Amino acid sequence: EAHIKKIHQYLTEGIQYVSPNVPGQYRDLKARFGEPQKYSFCKSKVDIEAIMPKFITWLNESGSGPLTGSDVVKAIMAHYYLTEIHPFGDGNGRTARALEALVLYATNKRAYSYRSMAKFWNNNRNEYILYLGNVRDTCNPWEFLIWGTKGYLIEVQRIKDLVLKKVKQLMLKDYASWLFRNKKIRPRIFGALMLLISSGKMPFDKFISSPELTILYAQRTLSTRYRDFKKMEKTLGLIRIFKENDKKYIEPNFQKLETLEYEV
Numbered sequence: 001e002a003h004i005k006k007i008h009q010y011l012t013e014g015i016q017y018v019s020p021n022v023p024g025q026y027r028d029l030k031a032r033f034g035e036p037q038k039y040s041f042c043k044s045k046v047d048i049e050a051i052m053p054k055f056i057t058w059l060n061e062s063g064s065g066p067l068t069g070s071d072v073v074k075a076i077m078a079h080y081y082l083t084e085i086h087p088f089g090d091g092n093g094r095t096a097r098a099l100e101a102l103v104l105y106a107t108n109k110r111a112y113s114y115r116s117m118a119k120f121w122n123n124n125r126n127e128y129i130l131y132l133g134n135v136r137d138t139c140n141p142w143e144f145l146i147w148g149t150k151g152y153l154i155e156v157q158r159i160k161d162l163v164l165k166k167v168k169q170l171m172l173k174d175y176a177s178w179l180f181r182n183k184k185i186r187p188r189i190f191g192a193l194m195l196l197i198s199s200g201k202m203p204f205d206k207f208i209s210s211p212e213l214t215i216l217y218a219q220r221t222l223s224t225r226y227r228d229f230k231k232m233e234k235t236l237g238l239i240r241i242f243k244e245n246d247k248k249y250i251e252p253n254f255q256k257l258e259t260l261e262y263e264v
Contacts, residue, residue, distance in 0.1 A: 021089030
C-alpha cells in the first residue's frame with residue numbers, strides 16, 4: 001500500500017490540479033471519473049482505507065484462478081481495481097497504469113513488455129475509457145480483459161518487429177563493413193550504405209539531398225553518383241529503388257541477408 005502511495009506522490013508532486021489532490025495521500029472527498037462521469041463506490045477516506053488492504057492482499061496472492069493465474073490478466077485487473085477505487089484526488093489513471101507496469105515487472109516481464117501496456121492504452125484512449133465504463137455497468141471484466149490481453153500481444157509483436165529490424169540493420173552494416181575492409185567498395189559507397197541502413201526507407205529525393213550524402217559526393221559528378229547507386233542496387237543487391245504511389249523511394253534490401261556467405 002505504501003508503494004502505491006509513493007508511486008502517486010512521484011507522479012503528481014509539483015503539479016497543480018483543478019480537483020483537490022495531495023500527492024501520496026488518499027482523498028477525503030467524493031470522486032467522479034470516467035465518461036460519462038460516475039461516483040466512486042468509495043465515498044470517503046474511511047471507505048478507501050477499508051478497501052485498500054483487501055486490494056493489496058489480493059494483489060500479493062498467488063493463485064490459479066482466472067483473475068490471478070495469468071500475470072498479464074492480474075496486472076490488467078490490478079489496473080482496473082485501482083481505477084475503480086479511485087483512492088486519490090487526481091492522477092488515479094496514471095497511478096493505476098504504473099501499478100500495472102510494476103506487476104508485470106515483478107513477474108519478470110522484460111522492460112519493453114511492461115511498458116508496452118501503457119502505450120496501448122494511450123493509443124486507444126477512447127476505447128480504453130469505454131471498456132472501463134462497461135466493466136462497472138455489467139460487473140463483467142472479460143471484454144476488457146480480452147481486449148487488454150490482445151493489446152499486450154499487439155505491443156509484444158511490435159517490440160519483436162523492432163528488435164528484428166535492429167538485428168537486420170546490424171547484420172547488413174556488418175556485411176557493408178566487410179566489403180569495405182576487403183576493398184570491394186569505395187569509402188563513399190560504404191558511407192552511403194551506412195546512412196541508408198540507419199535511416200531506412202525514405203523518399204529518394206530526400207535521401208539524395210541529405211547533408212550527409214551531399215558531403216560524400218561533394219567532389220563527384222552526377223554520373224559517378226549514378227554508377228555508385230547502380231552498383232549498390234544491381235551488382236551488390238544491397239539497396240532497393242522503387243516507385244510507390246508515383247513517388248520514388250529508396251531503402252536497404254534486407255532480403256540480401258538471406259543469401260549472404262562471408263567470413264567474419
